[in-house]
Amino acid sequence: MSKNIAESTFREIPIEQGFFALKFQNNSDETAFFKRDIDNSYIQLHYCVKGNCKFHFNNNSYTFNVLDKHSIFLYNPQQDLPINLEILPKTSLVSVLISIEKFHAFFSKEASYIPFLSENNKNKKYYDNAEINANVLLVLQQILTAKNQSSMRDLYIKGKAYELLSLHFDSGENTNEEYCPFLVDDREVLKIRKAKDIIISRMSEPPSLQDLANEVGLNLKKLKEGFKQIYGDTVYSFLFDYKMDHARKLLESNQYNVNEVGLQVGYSTSSHFIAAFKKKFGTTPKQYVMGLQQ
Numbered sequence: 218m219s220k221n222i223a224e225s226t227f228r229e230i231p232i233e234q235g236f237f238a239l240k241f242q243n244n245s246d247e248t249a250f251f252k253r254d255i256d257n258s259y260i261q262l263h264y265c266v267k268g269n270c271k272f273h274f275n276n277n278s279y280t281f282n283v284l285d286k287h288s289i290f291l292y293n294p295q296q297d298l299p300i301n302l303e304i305l306p307k308t309s310l311v312s313v314l315i316s317i318e319k320f321h322a323f324f325s326k327e328a329s330y331i332p333f334l335s336e337n338n339k340n341k342k343y344y345d346n347a348e349i350n351a352n353v354l355l356v357l358q359q360i361l362t363a364k365n366q367s368s369m370r371d372l373y374i375k376g377k378a379y380e381l382l383s384l385h386f387d388s389g390e391n392t393n394e395e396y397c398p399f400l401v402d403d404r405e406v407l408k409i410r411k412a413k414d415i416i417i418s419r420m421s422e423p424p425s426l427q428d429l430a431n432e433v434g435l436n437l438k439k440l441k442e443g444f445k446q447i448y449g450d451t452v453y454s455f456l457f458d459y460k461m462d463h464a465r466k467l468l469e470s471n472q473y474n475v476n477e478v479g480l481q482v483g484y485s486t487s488s489h490f491i492a493a494f495k496k497k498f499g500t501t502p503k504q505y506v507m508g509l510q511q
Contacts, residue, residue: 225241225242225243225244225245225249225304226240226241226242226244227239227240227241227242227251228240230371230374230375230378232375232378232379233319234319235315235316235318235319236313236314236315236316236319236378237313237314238311238312238313238314238360238374238378239253239310239311239312239313239314240309240310240311240312240360240361241270241302241304241308241309241310241311241312242308242309242310242361243268243304243305243306243307243308243309244307245306246306246307247306248303248304248305248306249303249304250302250303250304251300251302251304252299252300252301252302253299253300254297254299254300255297255298255299255300255314256297257293257294257295257296257297257298258294258316258317258318259292259298259314259315259316259317260290260291260292260314260315260316260317260320261289261290261291261292261298261300261312261313261314262288262289262290262312262313262314262315262382262385263283263288263289263291263310263311263312264288264310264311264312264313264349264353264357265283265284265285265286265287265288265308265309265310266286266309266310266311266349266354266357266358266361267285267286267307267308267309268285268304268305268306268307268308268309268310269282269283269284269285269305269308270282270283270302270303270304270305270308270310271283271302271303271305272289272300272301272302272303273301273302273303274298274301277301281346283310283346286348286349286354287346287347287348287349288346288347288348288349288353289344289345289346290343290344290345290346290347291343291344292317292342292343292344293342293343294317294342295342300312309361311357311360311361311381313378313381313382315382323382350384352384353381353384353385356377356380356381356384357381359377360374360377360378360381363377405435405439405443406443406447408433408434408435408440408443409433409435409440409443409444409447410447411433412429412430412432412433412435412440412444412452413444413448413455415429415432415433416429416452416455416456417456417459420456420459420460420463420482420483421480421481421482421483422483423453423456423483426440426441426452426453429452440452457493457497458497460482460483460493461482461493461494461497461498463481463482464478464479464481464482464490464494464502465494465498465505467481467482468502468505468506468509469509471506475487475490475491475502475503475506478490478502479491479502490502491503
């Protein structure tokens with residue numbers, strides 16, 4: 218759907234079921250207004266690429282100002298958050314709206330497992346206001362400048378919407394920070410990151426889950442649910458994958474034999490290590506090393 222009002226342009230781009238994008242460009246000298254009903258099953262991401270805009274909620278009882286090159290992230294499962302938008306002159310805005318089910322289908326290894334909708338988390342709301350980083354800004358500008366006359370325009374914008382979503386939630390390969398928008402308590406995030414560091418540092422003799430929870434100061438349920446939210450896997454499944462990847466790198470270094478590698482990652486017998494390695498990579502450690510030498 219496209220709409221032009223004087224020098225203002227609005228376009229809605231369906232990406233797939235439960236996922237769509239909106240783009241607004243107000244090039245006029247007058248404030249533009251937009252309203253749209255959005256139910257409480259949707260996550261809302263709004264990016265002010267240029268200018269300034271205002272979101273009004275609860276019959277204008279409170280307002281979020283979104284400044285130039287800033288974004289807001291909104292989710293409230295307790296009530297609908299209809300868009301009531303005031304777009305100031307010379308402002309460009311891109312919005313992405315995605316259902317919570319679709320979001321977890323994209324970002325969880327198991328689409329049916331939605332920790333955020335568990336009994337412990339389902340009533341949590343989330344709000345964030347942040348500066349748009351350079352990589353995200355580039356994609357937003359590409360969405361805004363996509364030619365309306367192009368027959369491939371919608372396909373191009375769909376691809377950019379997926380890229381935008383992945384960049385927004387990507388913590389980056391060169392950072393130690395892990396980010397899940399639904400763990401709103403920063404202290405819990407830090408504790409779960411500490412739990413990850415503990416099991417990696419003690420991979421040869423990892424603590425029990427209860428001992429790990431006690432050590433980082435979380436109850437067992439929060440540790441398990443929070444760990445899966447951030448890392449997409451259970452504590453021990455994550456540790457298994459980490460140990461096997463570490464073992465593979467040790468074998469590739471040609472500095473250790475199979476028994477030594479197995480001991481370093483916590484296997485007291487070579488047969489158990491060989492079975493675990495084969496489960497992960499489909500080949501034995503010896504065959505893997507021989508393959509490297511060919």
